[in-house]
Amino acid sequence: MGRNLTTIGFDADDTLWQNEQFFRLTEQRFAALLADHAAPETISGHLLEVERRNLQFYGYGIKGFTLSMIETALTLTGGKVPTTAIAEILSAGRDMLTHPVETLPHVRDTLERLSGDYRLVLITKGDLFDQERKLAQSGLGDFFTAVEIVSEKSAATYTHIFHRHGDGAERAMMIGNSLKSDIVPAIAAGSWGVFIPHALTWALEHVEAPLSSPRFRELKDLSQLDALLMEIAQ
Incomplete structure (x- = not known):
């Protein structure tokens, strides 16, 4: 690690x-x-x-x-x-x-590969019952050391979660498809923010990318994550 x-x-x-x-x-x-x-x-x-x-x-x-x-x-x-x-x-x-869960490419392989070397935390917002249902149906729950279903994602949210489940925000990374919810506030908390765009993103989640931040990265998909982790570990 x-x-x-x-x-x-x-x-x-x-x-x-x-x-x-x-x-x-x-x-x-x-x-x-x-x-x-x-x-x-x-x-x-x-x-x-x-x-x-x-x-x-x-x-x-x-x-x-x-x-x-x-x-x-x-x-x-x-x-x-x-x-x-x-x-x-x-x-x-x-x-x-009640719609079946459809996992995205490279997800299971990536989580399986990382779960032995890093603490993996699922951080999502939305309806508690629905998010719990999707996690259960996805079969991905065992890869995570913690699951946080929050009402909003802010810098304070990430500061609290990464202190509670890790070694602080400075030694943490947040990966997601929403610049507004996943990336900008995580970087503001001191974490790395890794943006993986999705073809469809809700209009209310659009903000400008924090291109000037040294802790911002954008990847095409999760298959590129290993190379980034090697870079950060240097």
Whole structure:
């Protein structure tokens, strides 16, 4: 184990397994449901603003997304959304909550290879039950020494987690697909931040990359992680 790095944090959604694609497909289903009331881009734009406003009440995840779809439907129909449409929205939310987990390329091999040399910590935000379900179905849980499901990811979050489960943020790395949640606050806490872009990223997770930080790295996928770890261990 390299002295400069002892703990590696991994984001879950769209880093270890697919997630955003199911939100996009459900949003398309929702737009089709309200096609008589507004254009798809209008529906999507309004839904995004409702989601943004509701984060403080519902947090992240499918349940909050479902409630935001219902609120959007009520607004765009002037409160006259049919009960059948509400039932369809609720059904779409349940479908998301029971969708099989699809792990991303190189995930299992990478975790298996690293778990003997580093403390691996899963750090994810969202609905507790749904994140626990996905972790259990993924079969990846045994690779992690700790699992933290948090309401928000901030510099203070990473400082606390890497102190609790490692040797402090300075000797830790956070890997994820969200610059806003996984990378920028982890670097602010003193950790390495390794950005692995996903083809789909929620609009509310977009910020500028911290290119000037010496602890920022971007990789194509997890297959490139070993070379980076060797570099850091020097």
